Amino acid sequence: MNNTSYVADLIAKRRARHALPRELYSDPEVYRQDLEQLWHKDWVFAGHTFEIPKAGQYFSLQVGDYPVAVVRGKDGEVRAFHNACRHRGTKVCEHAAGKVAKLVCPYHKWTFELDGTLLFAGNMGSDFDKSQYNLKPVHCEIVHTFIYICVAERAPDFGAFRKAVSPFIAPHNLENCKVAFESNLIEKGNWKLVFENNRECYHCDGTHPELLNSFVENLSVAGVGGAEDPELVEHWNRCERAGMPSRLVMDEAGRFRMTRIPLSKGAVSYTMDGQPAVNGRLDASGEPDIGALLYFNYPSTWNHFLGDHALSFRVLPIGPNETLVTTKWLVNENAQEGIDYDLDRLTKVWIATNDQDRQLVEGAQAGVNSPSYEPGPYSEIAENGVCQFDDWYCATMLERLRGPFKLKSVG
Incomplete structure (x- = not known):
């Protein structure tokens, strides 16, 4: 059996709405195919x-x-x-x-x-x-x-993503921004575990006290869509009246997604008290509470945009069990540290959250490495986002390893 067939067969064994088989998180040959089929071919x-x-x-x-x-x-x-x-x-x-x-x-x-x-x-x-x-x-x-x-000789289409994401991020005027702070964190875990952890907040109540001062996961947009709650719809309507596109947009394959969600009551930014970390605004909407714009684009990035600042996250695989996560806090280019923002106040929530996530990922890697590990079922309430990521990964890998007529193999 050649290497591509071996990896394709492992992927095809995944049960629907279950975590991935052990080897997909740890096998060096799977990591090799992840690089060749995804990281060396995609944007x-x-x-x-x-x-x-x-x-x-x-x-x-x-x-x-x-x-x-x-x-x-x-x-x-x-x-x-x-x-x-x-x-x-x-x-x-x-x-x-x-x-x-x-x-x-x-x-x-x-x-x-x-x-x-x-x-x-x-x-x-x-x-x-x-x-x-x-x-x-x-x-x-x-x-x-x-x-x-x-890095591929021939790059895939970029136009569909550009068309989808541009209306969401354009109002935040990033062209007038700078990096206020950068964090580089090496997590001792497979890159898929890093992204899986990001795609659900099932773990947040017991792990992220700093983040939960402001962030509230909305399950209506966590996975592939579904019932929309009235609070979310009202938030979308209010933001869109102010010129801030908000309704969920995602591509057919599930590789990218953009949506705007409300934060907890009274919160407008990711700070310990939920109040702005930076004087002034990135946008010119005039709407005081735009919540958080969330966008991801597999396999390498997720992002959060607030009224006063934005955060970009970059994921890069280093090895089968090692991933570099880079976080950048973005503020207006004219904002001055110590005058317009305090660096500790700006970064405290996500520095803590990133390190907490690192510990979770490393614990998960240690567990899935065990020969006793068996993939468990995903919650139909709280884990639709992580299931959507795994569905995308399996479908994309099987298509590239076996050809477009083999997608039906996904559990």
Whole structure:
């Protein structure tokens, strides 16, 4: 049996409305196929354009097997490149972020323009054709500062996602934002456990006291839709009258979803008292209580937008049992720390929540690694979101491993 058949058979064994089989969280071959079928083929959230506002600024990231650099060019364009010198493969951009006049390989000083063009390669002889050795480009798309990259030779369509998400995030004016704080947390768990944990709040009552000062999960939009409660509909109507799209939108495959939900009574932001963390507003709606805009795009990101600030979350797999979760707190570019916001007040809720989630994920990984583990059933009340994620994962993987006519194999 070849590796793709082995993984496809494991996925096909999953029972409907149950957690995934043990091997899907721990087997190195499953992780390999996750990379090849998802992370190396799909659009991955990389970062924000305002992180590299000037020519020569860059940041780097690792997408599965591929080191990537995202660079602002002299022409103002943001481009992504495979971060490997065309000489002997050394990373050209050595650091997580930086600013350079040219992209210079630290090994033998091959020098590239900010648009990836090879400018200088010493001791290569008169017959050497520089034009054949430019940095290899990576597909790059931008939607309201969100930079998405795809390392595949041919990228899938981006237009449907752009069309769906743009009306939701445009009113938050991210083009006028900056990163107030960034957290990078390595969780000792499979990337699917990280996303599963995010997609339900069944665990919140006993785990997230800080978050529950303001956040209230709405089960009407947690999974694939369903009965809409009057409070949610009224919240949507009020926000939409103020020009803030709010009603649930998701694609047919379930890969992305956007919706706006109300926070707890009297709360307007993710703070310990529910009151704003930042002076001023990101939006210009005039509506004092817009709740929280939630959007995710599998496999790499979920996001929360409030009236006073926003949070972007990026998920990147490091290994079968290790995941990097990056959180960025976004505020208006003119907001000054110590004057317009207190950093501890701004970040306290989600720093605590992220660490609590890390502990849950690591505990889950330890449990599913046990030979005694058997996948349990999902709650039809509280776990439709996590079930929807697993349904998407299984359907997408089987389609890519076996072909489009094998989707019926999903339990």
